[in-house]
Amino acid sequence: MMIPSHFLRRAIAADAIFSGAGAVIFTLGAGELAPLFDLPEALLRETGLFLIAYAAFVGWLATRQSFPRILAGIVVIGNAAWTLASIALLFSGAVTPNLFGEAAVVAQAIATGIFAELQFIGLRRSGDMIAA
Numbered sequence: 408m409m410i411p412s413h414f415l416r417r418a419i420a421a422d423a424i425f426s427g428a429g430a431v432i433f434t435l436g437a438g439e440l441a442p443l444f445d446l447p448e449a450l451l452r453e454t455g456l457f458l459i460a461y462a463a464f465v466g467w468l469a470t471r472q473s474f475p476r477i478l479a480g481i482v483v484i485g486n487a488a489w490t491l492a493s494i495a496l497l498f499s500g501a502v503t504p505n506l507f508g509e510a511a512v513v514a515q516a517i518a519t520g521i522f523a524e525l526q527f528i529g530l531r532r533s534g535d536m537i538a539a
Contacts, residue, residue, distance in 0.1 A: 409474065409475070409479075415529025417529075422465050422526070423469055434456055434458075444512075446502055465482060476535075
């Protein structure tokens with residue numbers, strides 16, 4: 408178990424807020440966003456549904472006074488992987504978004520990468536619990 412630094416808890420809480428907003432936007436607005444971005448509606452909706460669970464998890468984690476260090480590591484690695492996967496999606500040819508869609512994918516990849524970096528910094532600043 409570790410005691411998360413204030414910085415880590417804030418970075419995780421910010422991730423929860425932005426992921427929650429994305430969850431609502433992508434889940435409820437997939438039909439409107441798909442033609443705007445020229446991305447598959449199913450991809451947008453499934454991304455939103457995943458973000459519901461993710462936002463709930465990181466929101467819960469941000470409220471804990473202590474938690475296993477591995478959970479913060481999973482969040483950092485998950486955000487880094489999401490960033491790389493988003494960029495890889497654009498180069499894969501699996502989707503062919505328009506310029507606005509490409510910009511949206513790149514913007515969210517950058518934001519997710521920033522969260523990964525901030526959370527990594529916060530993780531390094533966090534201390535281990537001392538057994539009594």
